[in-house]
Amino acid sequence: MKVPLLDLNSQNLALAGELESAFTRVLRSGRFILGPEVEKFERDVADLVGARHAIGVSSGTDAILLALMALGIGPGDEVICPSFTFFATAGCIARVGATPVFADSCPVSFNLDVEDAARKITPRTRAIVPVHLFGQTAEMDRVMELATAHHKLAVIEDAAQALGAQYRGRGAGSIGDFGTFSFYPSKNLGGFGDAGLLVTSNDALAAEARLLRGHGAEHKYFHKKVGGNFRIDPMQTALLGVKLPHLAEYSDGRRRNAVFYTSQLAQIPGECPCPKKVGIVLPSAYPHNHHIWNQYTLRVIRGEQWNRTENPRDALQKFLTAREIGTEIYYPRPMHMQECFASVAGAARLPMAETLAAECLSIPIFPDLTHEQLEMVVTAIRDFVAQNA
Numbered sequence: 001m002k003v004p005l006l007d008l009n010s011q012n013l014a015l016a017g018e019l020e021s022a023f024t025r026v027l028r029s030g031r032f033i034l035g036p037e038v039e040k041f042e043r044d045v046a047d048l049v050g051a052r053h054a055i056g057v058s059s060g061t062d063a064i065l066l067a068l069m070a071l072g073i074g075p076g077d078e079v080i081c082p083s084f085t086f087f088a089t090a091g092c093i094a095r096v097g098a099t100p101v102f103a104d105s106c107p108v109s110f111n112l113d114v115e116d117a118a119r120k121i122t123p124r125t126r127a128i129v130p131v132h133l134f135g136q137t138a139e140m141d142r143v144m145e146l147a148t149a150h151h152k153l154a155v156i157e158d159a160a161q162a163l164g165a166q167y168r169g170r171g172a173g174s175i176g177d178f179g180t181f182s183f184y185p186s187k188n189l190g191g192f193g194d195a196g197l198l199v200t201s202n203d204a205l206a207a208e209a210r211l212l213r214g215h216g217a218e219h220k221y222f223h224k225k226v227g228g229n230f231r232i233d234p235m236q237t238a239l240l241g242v243k244l245p246h247l248a249e250y251s252d253g254r255r256r257n258a259v260f261y262t263s264q265l266a267q268i269p270g271e272c273p274c275p276k277k278v279g280i281v282l283p284s285a286y287p288h289n290h291h292i293w294n295q296y297t298l299r300v301i302r303g304e305q306w307n308r309t310e311n312p313r314d315a316l317q318k319f320l321t322a323r324e325i326g327t328e329i330y331y332p333r334p335m336h337m338q339e340c341f342a343s344v345a346g347a348a349r350l351p352m353a354e355t356l357a358a359e360c361l362s363i364p365i366f367p368d369l370t371h372e373q374l375e376m377v378v379t380a381i382r383d384f385v386a387q388n389a
């Protein structure tokens, strides 16, 4: 039996009947751009997150882009984001003509190191983009304090991986000026193609984002601003609307799997004391965070006596692949070391981002994993550690 990193069929096919009738409803409505289907979904997500407005868009990437555009961020501006993140976080900053300024990460939560972000503020800084990586929120109180202390920097929460997560009881995405989400199929609310959404409780920013979503036109063919086509499809929101009531149950399933892994793998040596050959550091959730476990990400630590040239994380990945267990390296190269950012990042060093890129390995966590599959993953990791003891 194989253990894929993600299997969407069990989740989607369980709702096949409802999905098909949602499809048929939109088909028969004859309306394929915005309208009541989209508005209903936007209201439901706004309520779930705890924000006043939600604006459905074409992808999680476009949600970040639109947030930056609505805030009027552009050439000459600097925007701070973590280096250890998915490319879209930084790519969108560059696409509006601003300069991404990369900050280091926390080794425990994998999220923005707020002290390092503070060191990177200059008179040109306009915004901070914390990322709620792997489903756990960044330290938002400290991010907001930092933003307020510096002439009210804007805050965009990249919550692509964190729909339904909470920080001290508040919905991920509802704390900054904007929160952005993705419905890419691997996210906790996985859609049927590309789609995203942004939330805000600021009426003026919401109006601006809506305007820019449709080519900056309040009335068709009369353009107040230069926007883009960032619309979400009603077909997409109708289908997502079928899955949305199940989101909490999906995330609970992921959490159950995370608790199982942690209970079974906790005896393996981690970082301290120094492992002989290889150590495995398990991910953890801060007690004030409601973590939704979009990923369960291990750190594979190289011990003093590791005597192979191969990175031990890569060795574990190969070992698991040989047992038909799917894994992924999120993310193998931090943003400050990407070719496309060479001119902005220069020779900057971000030690923790670089360490995480070398050590991280995400293992299967999707809610429909069977107990047998979970056991196979645990056994394989234990065997790898035993062979390298």
Ligand SMILES: *Cc1c(COP(=O)(O)O)cnc(C)c1O
Residues within 6 Å of the ligand: 059, 060, 061, 062, 085, 086, 088, 089, 131, 158, 160, 161, 181, 182, 183, 184, 194, 195, 196
């Ligand atoms: C998935 C993701 C995005 C982009 O979402 P898309 O819908 O794929 O465009 C942005 N940021 C992070 C952290 C993500 O995980």
